[in-house]
Amino acid sequence: MASFQSIMKKYPSLLVILLNFQTLLALYEDQVGKFDWKRSFIGKVKYAHFDASRIIVGTEENIIASLNMKNGNILWRQLMENPKEQQLMLLHSDRDLLSVSGTMNNWFVRTWDHQTGTLLSEWTIFSDKNIPSVFTVEKGTLLHIFPTQNSHLDVVTYNLDGNNQKNTIKIPAPWITDISNCVLSKSYYICISKNDISGQLYYVNILSEKPKVYIKTLHSVLGDTPDLIEILPFEDIFPAFLLSSNGQAKVIHVDEDVVNTKIFKVMPNAVSNHNGEKPFIYQLEPASNPDKLVQIRVKDYATCQDEMATELEYPVGLGAPIIIATATKNTLTDVLLSTTDNAFMLVRLSDGKIMWTREEALSNIIAVEFFELPVSELDASIENEFKASSNSILSMLSHRLNTQAKQLSTLIFGEHPMSSSGLVRDAFGLHKLIVVATSVGKLFAIDTLSGSIVWSYRLPNVKPFSILGEDKILLFAQRTARYAPLPAQCILIANDKYSGNGVIFQFDPITGYSQKGIEKLNYQIAQAIHLPYEDDQHLKPVLMISSTNEVYLYPSCAMGEVYKYTSKLYTYLVDNTGSFKGYSFIHSTKDKLKMTPSWELQLQPAKLVAVKTKHPNERVHSQGRVLPDRSVYYKYVNPNLIAVATVSDDPVHKHVLSVYLIDGVTGLILYATSHKRSRGPIHLVHSENWIVYSYFNERFRRTEFAAAELYEGHVQSNSSVFSSFAVSLLPHVQTQSYILPATPLSVTVTLTERGITNKFLLAGLSGGGVIEIPWLLLQPRLNDIPCSPEESCIPYMPEIPLPSEAVINYNQTIGRIDGIEVAPARLESTSHILVHGIDLFYTKVAPSKTFDMLKEDFDHMMIILVLTGLVISSYLTKYLASKKALKQMWK
Amino acid sequence: MYIPNFLFALALLFVAHAETSVEEENDENNRYNIEGRIFPLSDYHTTQANWQANTRVHVNGGEYLGFVKRDGSFVVHNLPAGSYVVEVFNPEYTFEPARVEINSKGKFRARKVNHIRTSEVIVVPYPLRMKALGKTRYFQVREQWRITDLLFNPMVMMMVLPLLFIMVLPKMMNDPDTKKEIEQIQNMAKFELPEMSDMVSNFLAGSTMPSEKSEKNQVSASKKNAKTRKRVDK
Incomplete structure (x- = not known):
């Protein structure tokens, strides 16, 4: 912002132009929440504590938060360092909240205020040992334990009473064979040497003056059992753990020399609860009643008798739960459950009612597709009347009578239930359904108007693809809801968690209904292409290429249709080593598609960081740019263009960023450039006849944007059809670069129905704002042509202004922006925007204002x-x- | 929205001071901490109950984080020597970023961020003092419809005035009473307005004989009256 100010000082003449420009874009204050919504998430819950009327949680996203017990809303939330590098290790709730988070050898110890989430104190722990370690808080000290296998335990204790006094002890422990066979309970470190009955139990009290190792045989603790034995942690007020064998576990208490085995058996997921009048043990079981899924069994802690079993109103779509925390207040017991699909819920005993559920899977969205809603039944029947399918007069008459009767019935008896649910297309396509796929493999459909979840579907054992270091699941809209009575159809392509082979899931995006369920494929998927051709069922087939370069079609019956186009069909494969290969389908036969290599490009040793093609639904409205002398400078609009960015290490320039524009059909490199001393993160945007990419300039230590625009020249070679083979001249390239005074996390470009509206770049910044930058600000200025406002040209400014009015999410900060998805509305001026990260934010933007609609404040x-x-x-x-x-x- | 920050102007005076006095080194692996303090605006407490929890400190675009304590201070831990941009984010307020440079000896220097002239150094005090530039304006002010806006619109004025002339004046001319009145007004107006030539001559005469000025004025006024009366009679 400040830099914007400084620019204004230097170029006062720009002020007028810019003000004209920027004031057009801002939102009015009374429009807040009218068409935008935000949902906040915290990620999969790892730790939870009850604290008065709040719940304090720590999650796998390295977030700590406080939730309202009544409705599960977030009271405060603190986002700590990037969860890909640092993880939350400990969350201890005492007088203050203590969190330990960090990497393998570097941790932050922070204390927080329960009430407000304000930081109270912060210090760091550093260690040169690169081994996994555990933290615990015991008697006012923080224990940090490094177990070294077959050798010893290093224990570092820190006093938490302000001065953080450090004390290191070393306990010889040659009996640690495997860290997964060890648990930490209170101040005891407990291990078993073997996973069967011949093994020994070792434990040591770390906090005692002279730590003594106690050894017991498992046989003396458990008695005779032929099964494998596992050691599991158990939350208790005494040092305790579980020994589980064959799905049954025993609670074992240790106290110095005494090992006390509780006589009852529990499930391995049991937890204890001591804050009621009487201590209890809770465990989850499959319900005995076939209508219900899960029940909670309560056992008396002292007598080990079954107290009661409560069946939960467990929703069908959720995954298997585990108990995270329990608390008893008066006669009510609250149980917090976390499920395998990242949902988090509060259950109140004794009636087993689910008070609220948070769908935390939505904090990690990896695929988004926007769907138009179906027309109402009445509209559909009217549309059918004009179809050529009914050609005899009699059938047309009967059809007409039928429709009119239906119309009459809806008039009298009210609307069809489908339309009354509100999921009906509106006139401008502003009401859509967003289908999102999350990294745990759960699908959600979200209503754009309200932000509510319409349906959800859990896909078990599904794993995303890893493309250029990012998790991806593919979603393709095979048929939109336009073709009533045929339902809309969408296809999801992912990997199987265990075999690594492809998985297909075909579903109706409006209702979430799947006819076939999950279909497992017997090959790995290397590439999937959504073909633009429709078959007779209006389905757009999807081509899948296996890792052995076999080609498969889905649905396979579309073969005849696809064969017609094989001479025009090309594809490319990229592998992680940086080799780029182009293929054609010329040698396909009527019953088998066959790939033929046509070109190859080796980018090694450079590392591929971004590959971008244009959005398949993008339309280019204007063929050229009108110059001040009223001549036309024609755009080079090549639909087959692939933009590729690589980063390579260089001994002189540290990092070199290279950007290539490659024709996907011929493999011709149309444009290549390199930036020395530039490194990632690279964000590449490819649209119409231009690309924009952002990178970090190491020389000037700033983020820069570079734009490249391709032109054919003053003569257009062929105005009707584009062919990659008809290259006579290379396109003219105009380039320019700019400074971005912020750190972008994700960049994308708006998309409208016909491409008439101006383009805006949307950049998600590290501060949590999404800012719109007009393409006109970035468009390369032509060298020899004066730039004036009459030509809608803004003189070149090195620094891109980022006024706060251009922040589309105003003060609704979005945590860790991951991606921005764009879809056109049927109204030309408007684009739908979904920003996802930890939070979810939806809004509509109109880059050229809503020129095709009356203003809201029209009098x-x-x-x-x-x-x-x-x-x-x-x-x-x-x-x-x-x-x-x-x-x-x-x- | 930009409040000129006098702090930075003052800061130049403290260059030497800042470089020598603030020197901190962590013995472990040469990691350093960036320290600073955030100064809220005076109206913070009324609008944001706990602004400390809502304010985040990002170093190098979120690579390193700092959290704000109750008293507004923050520490970003574990930074190797290098150059860092420290940004402060709050949903309601805008802060100016600062660049902090830590050299391999552990010396700190803080300066203004200038992306265009990267070598230009305007030193700011270290430990950082981040002051809110002002409330962030996210919204455009909606223009409200007011009757005065319509009336004082030049187009409307242009229409209304001729309309007045066309409609009202002829009527007034027809009425004998008003005719008289107009005449009277005109007479009055002429009576009061001294003639330009007289004024000039008075001025010239007055410079030599200031005492006679008032007398002359009266004379000239009576002369003029006579003239105008004649004219009316005609």
Whole structure:
């Protein structure tokens, strides 16, 4: 912002132009929440504590938060470092909240205020040992334990009473064979040497003056059992753990020399609860009643008797739960459950009612597709009437009568239930359904108007693809809801968690209904292409290429249709080593598609960081750019263009960023450039005849944007059809680069129905704002042509202004922006925007203002008043004039 | 929205001071901490109950984080020597970023961020003092419809005035009473307005004989009256 100010000082003449430009874009304050919504998430819950009327949680996203117990809303939330590098290790709730988070050898210890989430104190722990370690808080000290296998335990204790005094002890422990066979409970470190009955149990009290290792045989603790034995942690007020074998576990208490085995058996997921009148043990079981899924069994802690079993109103779509925390207040017991699909819920005993559920899977969205809603039944039947399918007069008559009868019935008996649910297409396509796929493999459909979840579907054992270091699941809209009565159809392509082979899931995006369920493929998927051709069922087939370069079609019956186009079909494969290969389908036969290599490009040793093609639905409205002399400079619009960015290490320039524009059909490199001393993160945007990419300039230590625009020249070679083979001249390239005074996390470009509207770049910044930058600001200025406002050209400015009015999410900060998805509305001026990260934010943007719609603040009243006033006054004057004329005549 | 920050102007005076006095080194692996303090605006407490929890400190675009304590201070831990941009984010307020440079000896220097002239150094005090530039304006002010806006619209004025002339003046001319009145007004007006030539001559005469000025004025006024009366009679 400040830099914007400084620019304004330097170029006062720009102020006028810019002000004109920017004030057009801002939102009015009364529009807040009218068409945008935000949902906040915290990620999969790892730790939870009850604290008065709040719940304090720590999650796998390295977030700590406080939730309202009544409705599960977030009271405060603190986002700590990037969860890909740092993880939350400990969350201890005492007088203050203590969190430990960090990497393998570097941790932050922070204390927080329960009430507000304000930081109270912060210090760091550093270690040169690169081994996994555990933290615990015991008796006012923080224990940090490094177990070294077959050797010893290093224990570092820190006093938490302010001075953080450090004390290191070393305990010889040659009996640690495997860290997964060890648990930490209170101040005891407990291990088993072997996973069967011949093993030994070792434990040591770390906090005792002279730590002594106690050894017991498992046989003496458990008795005889032939099964494998596992050691599991158990939350208790005494040092305790579980020994589980064959799905049954025993609670074992240790206290110095005494090992006390509780006589009852529990499930391995059991937890204890001591804050009621009587201590209890809770465990989850499959419900005995076939209508319910899960029940909670309560056992008396002292006597080990079954107290009761409560069946939960467990929703069908959720995954298997585990108990995270329990608390008893008066007679009510609250149980917090976390599920395998990242949902988090509060259950209140004894009636087993689910108070609220948070769908935390939505904090990690990896695929988004926007869907148009189906027309109402009535509209659909009217549309059908004009179809050519019914050609005999009689059938047309019967159809007409039928429709009219239906119309009459809806008029009398009200609307069809489908339309009453509100999921019906509106006139401008502003109401859509967003289908999102999350990294845990759960699908959600979200209503754009309200932000509510319409349906959800859990896909078990599904794993995303890893493309250029990012998790991706593919979603393709095979058929939109336009073709009533045929339902819309969408296809999801992912990996199987265990075999690594492809998985297909075909579903109706409007209802979430799947006819076939999950279909497992027997090959790995290397590439999937959504073909633009429709078969007779209006389905757009999807081509899948296996890792062995076999080609498969889905649905396979579309073969005949696809074969017609094989001469025009090309594809490319990229592998992680940086080799780029182009293929054609020329040698396909009527029943088998076959790939033929056509070109190859080796980018090694550079590392591929971004590959971008244009959005398949993008349309280019204007063929050229009109120059001040009224001549046309024609755009080079190549639909087959692939933009590729690589980063390579260089001994002189540290990092070198290279950007290539490659024709996907011929493999011709149309443009290549490199930036020395530049590194990632690279954000590449590819649209119409231009690309924009952002990178970090190491020399000047700033983020820069570079834009490249391709032109054919003053003569257009072929105005109707584009062919990659008809290259006579290379396109002219105009380039320019700019400084971005912020750190972008994600960049994308708006998309409208016909491409008439101006383009805006949307950049999600590290501060949590999404800012719109007009493409006109970035468009390379032509060298020899003066730039004036009349030509809608803004003089070049090195630094891109980022006024706060251009932040589309105003003060609704979005945590860790991950991606921005764009879809056109049927209204040309408007684009749908979904920003996802930890939070979810939806809004609509109109880059050229809503030129095709009356403004919201259009004064209907004024117009009516003026018009009626005019009509009345004209009649009045007519009457008065005639009266006057009569008087005159009598004179 | 930009409040000129006098702090930075003052800061130049403290260059030497800042470089020598603030020197901090962590013995472990040469990691350093960036320290600073955030100064809220005076109206913070009324609008944001706990602004400390809502304010985040990002170093190098979120690579390192700092959290704000109750008293507004923050520490960003574990930074190797290098150059860092410290940004402060709050949903309601805008802060100016600062660049902090830590050299390999552990010396700190803080300066203004200038992306265009990267070598230009305007030193700011370290530990950082981040002051809110002002409330962030996210919204455009909606123009409200007011009757005065319509009336004082030049187009409307242009229409209304001729209308007045066309409609009202002829009527007034027809009425004998008003005719008289107009005449009177005109007479009055002429009576009061001294003639330009007289004024000039008075001025010239007055410079030599200031005492006679008032007398002359009266004379000239009576002369003029006579003239105008004649004219009216005609």
